[in-house]
Amino acid sequence: MSVRAEFDAWAADGRDRGMEERHWHTAKHALARMPVEPGDTVLDLGCGSGYAGRALRDTKDAGRVYGLDGAPAMVRNAQAYTEDPNVGYVVGDFDALPFADDSVDHVWSMEAFYYARDPVHTLEEVERILRPGGTFYCAVNYYEENVHSHEWQERIDVEMTRWSKSEYREAFREASLAVAEQDSIPDREIDIPPAESFPTDDWDSREEMFERYRTHGTLLTVGVSR
Amino acid sequence: MSVRAEFDAWAADGRDRGMEERHWHTAKHALARMPVEPGDTVLDLGCGSGYAGRALRDTKDAGRVYGLDGAPAMVRNAQAYTEDPNVGYVVGDFDALPFADDSVDHVWSMEAFYYARDPVHTLEEVERILRPGGTFYCAVNYYEENVHSHEWQERIDVEMTRWSKSEYREAFREASLAVAEQDSIPDREIDIPPAESFPTDDWDSREEMFERYRTHGTLLTVGVSR
Amino acid sequence: MKESLMDILCDPLDKSDLELEVDERDGEEIIEGRLVGTVTGEVYPIEDGIPNLLPPDMRDEE
Amino acid sequence: MKESLMDILCDPLDKSDLELEVDERDGEEIIEGRLVGTVTGEVYPIEDGIPNLLPPDMRDEE
Ligand SMILES: Nc1ncnc2c1ncn2[C@@H]1O[C@H](CSCC[C@H](N)C(=O)O)[C@@H](O)[C@H]1O
Numbered sequence: 001m002s003v004r005a006e007f008d009a010w011a012a013d014g015r016d017r018g019m020e021e022r023h024w025h026t027a028k029h030a031l032a033r034m035p036v037e038p039g040d041t042v043l044d045l046g047c048g049s050g051y052a053g054r055a056l057r058d059t060k061d062a063g064r065v066y067g068l069d070g071a072p073a074m075v076r077n078a079q080a081y082t083e084d085p086n087v088g089y090v091v092g093d094f095d096a097l098p099f100a101d102d103s104v105d106h107v108w109s110m111e112a113f114y115y116a117r118d119p120v121h122t123l124e125e126v127e128r129i130l131r132p133g134g135t136f137y138c139a140v141n142y143y144e145e146n147v148h149s150h151e152w153q154e155r156i157d158v159e160m161t162r163w164s165k166s167e168y169r170e171a172f173r174e175a176s177l178a179v180a181e182q183d184s185i186p187d188r189e190i191d192i193p194p195a196e197s198f199p200t201d202d203w204d205s206r207e208e209m210f211e212r213y214r215t216h217g218t219l220l221t222v223g224v225s226r
Numbered sequence: 227m228s229v230r231a232e233f234d235a236w237a238a239d240g241r242d243r244g245m246e247e248r249h250w251h252t253a254k255h256a257l258a259r260m261p262v263e264p265g266d267t268v269l270d271l272g273c274g275s276g277y278a279g280r281a282l283r284d285t286k287d288a289g290r291v292y293g294l295d296g297a298p299a300m301v302r303n304a305q306a307y308t309e310d311p312n313v314g315y316v317v318g319d320f321d322a323l324p325f326a327d328d329s330v331d332h333v334w335s336m337e338a339f340y341y342a343r344d345p346v347h348t349l350e351e352v353e354r355i356l357r358p359g360g361t362f363y364c365a366v367n368y369y370e371e372n373v374h375s376h377e378w379q380e381r382i383d384v385e386m387t388r389w390s391k392s393e394y395r396e397a398f399r400e401a402s403l404a405v406a407e408q409d410s411i412p413d414r415e416i417d418i419p420p421a422e423s424f425p426t427d428d429w430d431s432r433e434e435m436f437e438r439y440r441t442h443g444t445l446l447t448v449g450v451s452r
Numbered sequence: 453m454k455e456s457l458m459d460i461l462c463d464p465l466d467k468s469d470l471e472l473e474v475d476e477r478d479g480e481e482i483i484e485g486r487l488v489g490t491v492t493g494e495v496y497p498i499e500d501g502i503p504n505l506l507p508p509d510m511r512d513e514e
Numbered sequence: 515m516k517e518s519l520m521d522i523l524c525d526p527l528d529k530s531d532l533e534l535e536v537d538e539r540d541g542e543e544i545i546e547g548r549l550v551g552t553v554t555g556e557v558y559p560i561e562d563g564i565p566n567l568l569p570p571d572m573r574d575e576e
């Protein structure tokens with residue numbers, strides 16, 4: 001199955017909003033750090049329901065916010081969730097971004113980057129469209145150190161890239177993005193039941209669930225275009 | 227009184243270690259985000275007891291770590307706290323850094339930057355010594371939005387710069403440092419007593435103390451040399 | 453899509469300019485139409501206000 | 515200070531090179547001596563292993 005077909009199905013049965021709710025726990029902390037100034041143009045790669053761009057409009061007065069996603073049904077949902085004329089959505093693919101060189105101030109991506117077919121090329125594309133000094137905020141829950149995420153590959157019919165923290169840093173630099181920060185942002189909001197509730201459907205032990213959310217959480221890598 | 231005389235007095239009566247203990251609550255989170263690679267050269271501006279550089283040696287295998295401070299007694303203490311041959315200290319001033327162009331991979335500074343006599347010039351100096359793509363991690367507790375820090379000026383005989391968050395971003399850009407992130411890092415470790423303990427010697431109300439530490443905490447601005 | 457998006461859009465294949473052809477608009481908003489690669493000649497549809505700029509070989513893949 | 519620090523040190527006044535003059539050393543470690551600005555001629559002392567590279571007018575101020 002293609003990424004598009006997979007995520008069109010997610011959008012159709014409302015999983016776009018479910019993801020938004022869970023991802024917001026950590027995404028909001030990363031979004032708050034972005035040096036977006038009033039009037040800036042921001043692009044959300046793999047925008048899903050589009051919540052991140054809308055938040056940057058509301059909290060930082062971003063000028064224009066665009067969401068790109070490969071799944072047409074996702075983008076249709078995202079568009080339906082807003083009437084803001086300065087927010088727009090585009091169907092497109094990470095590997096062939098339909099944006100001009102140096103045309104965007106900042107790029108955001110949450111839980112989407114690792115679906116790129118050629119992730120280093122996607123980084124080169126991001127670097128190309130960012131104006132010099134613009135940032136790429138790349139947030140992922142699926143990465144090497146987060147061992148409890150490894151099994152996700154079994155549940156989805158699309159190949160995912162599982163880099164370690166240092167592989168992210170190296171790949172950014174390979175694509176001429178200076179690495180400005182890397183951080184694990186804990187999810188402090190997910191409810192972790194008391195030890196006696198384990199095993200649950202998803203977790204063998206409380207320790208594992210704690211490690212997944214509070215220790216590893218979301219890996220954020222910030223690159224700056226040169 | 228000069229900055230040097232003031233902080234020599236602090237070093238003499240052990241306040242260097244007191245600061246280290248308090249600042250560590252938030253500094254460690256910012257240090258963890260730094261993209262320091264094994265072998266990198268890192269400079270700590272206004273190093274005080276020198277703990278930050280030593281932590282980067284221990285946790286990220288930084289190659290050489292230097293601390294610069296204007297107060298000779300601070301630097302002597304810092305040197306006495308380590309036997310690591312790859313850690314060194316220098317007496318110097320923020321406005322006239324004794325380092326060659328592009329000679330340092332990353333610069334760190336905690337609770338020290340705002341003592342610079344000419345802070346924009348200090349940023350230019352930092353930009354000059356950083357290699358392209360190198361980062362400046364600038365952490366301060368004294369800043370405009372942190373209203374409870376304002377009174378500190380009354381207690382110290384040295385003039386301090388009190389910029390807002392956006393003034394930090396502007397000044398970095400003026401000095402050709404791309405702003406990669408800005409964040410308020412809460413101090414979750416300081417003990418905040420129950421409401422009935424207030425007023426205390428330092429705080430009128432629990433709300434104020436909470437706002438100072440948990441809401442504002444430490445302002446981190448990360449710049450990247452172009 | 454708003455017409456102002458044209459400022460930054462380009463052909464995903466070779467990053468050359470696109471030409472906008474409008475079938476239906478509502479003020480600034482383009483509802484139906486297409487974007488045509490000025491160099492590649494590729495046609496990218498705009499449907500329900502949303503431009504589909506997937507490279508053509510991906511658009512049809514399922 | 516370790517002698518390797520010379521790789522990156524420069525005169526704080528004009529960023530020109532410094533020359534190292536050693537009075538006492540312990541292997542790689544310079545204990546006493548001075549750094550002399552090759553252009554400015556300024557003398558920066560090294561005492562107890564720590565170089566003082568404050569601009570001269572700041573060094574003496576109290
Ligand atoms: N190669 C690709 N090009 C464009 N979008 C892609 C893609 N691979 C995956 N995606 C999109 O990336 C999204 C991942 S789900 C994450 C959605 C959203 N950022 C959130 O935080 O909730 C899906 O909507 C999927 O359609």
Ligand SMILES: Nc1ncnc2c1ncn2[C@@H]1O[C@H](CSCC[C@H](N)C(=O)O)[C@@H](O)[C@H]1O
Nearest residue numbers: 233245272274295296297319320336338341
């Ligand atoms: N203009 C200047 N040049 C160099 N050092 C300075 C300076 N102004 C202040 N300092 C130094 O900055 C330090 C501030 S106190 C903070 C110390 C340490 N970074 C910590 O986190 O605990 C003092 O040691 C002081 O001597």
